Amino acid sequence: MSVLVVGSVALDTVETPFGSKSDILGGSAVHASVAASFFAETSLIGPIGEDFPDEHIKFLESRNIRTQGLTRIPGQTFRWSGYYEFDMNQAHTRDTQLNVLAKFKPELDPNLRNSEYVFLANLDPEIQLSVLKQLNKPKLVAVDTMDYWIKSKRTILHEVIKKVDFVLMNEGEIRMFMETPNIPLAAQRLMKLGAKAVVVKQGEHGALFFTNGTHFSAPSYPQETFRDPTGAGDSFAGGFIGYLAKTQDLSQGNIRRAIIIGSVMASFSIEDFSLDRMRRLKAREIMERFDEFRRFSEFEALSVAHFV
Numbered sequence: 113m114s115v116l117v118v119g120s121v122a123l124d125t126v127e128t129p130f131g132s133k134s135d136i137l138g139g140s141a142v143h144a145s146v147a148a149s150f151f152a153e154t155s156l157i158g159p160i161g162e163d164f165p166d167e168h169i170k171f172l173e174s175r176n177i178r179t180q181g182l183t184r185i186p187g188q189t190f191r192w193s194g195y196y197e198f199d200m201n202q203a204h205t206r207d208t209q210l211n212v213l214a215k216f217k218p219e220l221d222p223n224l225r226n227s228e229y230v231f232l233a234n235l236d237p238e239i240q241l242s243v244l245k246q247l248n249k250p251k252l253v254a255v256d257t258m259d260y261w262i263k264s265k266r267t268i269l270h271e272v273i274k275k276v277d278f279v280l281m282n283e284g285e286i287r288m289f290m291e292t293p294n295i296p297l298a299a300q301r302l303m304k305l306g307a308k309a310v311v312v313k314q315g316e317h318g319a320l321f322f323t324n325g326t327h328f329s330a331p332s333y334p335q336e337t338f339r340d341p342t343g344a345g346d347s348f349a350g351g352f353i354g355y356l357a358k359t360q361d362l363s364q365g366n367i368r369r370a371i372i373i374g375s376v377m378a379s380f381s382i383e384d385f386s387l388d389r390m391r392r393l394k395a396r397e398i399m400e401r402f403d404e405f406r407r408f409s410e411f412e413a414l415s416v417a418h419f420v
């Protein structure tokens with residue numbers, strides 16, 4: 113079963129306490145599709161400019177990602193520039209240049225319209241909405257966004273949320289979007305808008321999952337190697353949806369497993385700049401880290417004998 117990822121394709125300029133790099137491969141669709149490609153066949157849809165290096169396309173193809181939907185548009189590739197301080201959970205945007213993203217109007221071919229697992233990665237909500245309208249009965253659609261779009265296109269974002277199954281956001285974004293510091297309340301509000309479930313990414317502190325009546329908390333990982341958090345959220349989402357597409361099982365137990373897979377993929381992604389860690393990542397390492405996550409969150413039941 114394949115995954116369709118629609119989002120930004122970028123040349124990022126990033127500064128962290130561990131170094132700075134200019135015009136490196138990034139973009140929400142790139143990070144998400146690379147993570148998804150470890151689990152399922154993945155098609156990527158996003159705009160690139162005339163300046164987008166062919167070597168990046170070759171890298172995506174080396175991961176068996178279908179790049180027919182990578183649309184070259186006259187002009188410059190989307191660029192994001194940002195920095196992180198010691199609290200690397202918080203990205204600070206220096207500059208966003210939409211460039212070809214502003215002209216992007218995706219037309220899905222008939223095959224892609226039948227996609228069953230779809231991730232609408234961080235992108236203009238108008239484009240997200242136009243993709244949603246082109247899909248025929250998807251099984252699961254997940255969506256992500258960020259402060260840039262919450263500030264500029266809040267109403268359209270509401271329309272998008274009404275039509276999707278899962279919303280994945282980081283804690284700052286969900287608080288901002290639902291206008292409350294209380295995360296469970298923010299998740300409830302998103303579900304009232306129409307989302308069936310909400311995943312709140314908390315960076316190094318783990319992730320929370322909310323559906324009607326249930327809640328699950330993925331543990332944090334004691335990350336020792338940590339160079340660039342850019343793309344963590346998208347790697348989480350790509351791993352999450354790729355794993356669900358592969359297993360075709362939307363039971364609570366399997367969704368919890370998918371959340372841990374998402375956390376595992378995010379934890380690898382931040383070990384190096386751009387997609388560099390993902391280029392070297394092996395399936396065996398994913399399995400080993402998944403087991404570590406499982407061990408961290410195991411604890412035994414309390415017994416009445418423990419009380420006076």
Ligand code: AMP
Nearest residue numbers: 120122138139234260342343344345346
């Ligand atoms: P995250 O996974 O949240 O760290 O997302 C990082 C990626 O989002 C970067 O590689 C950026 O290129 C991309 N990005 C930044 N701003 C925007 C935006 N306004 N719209 C779409 N993508 C963006």
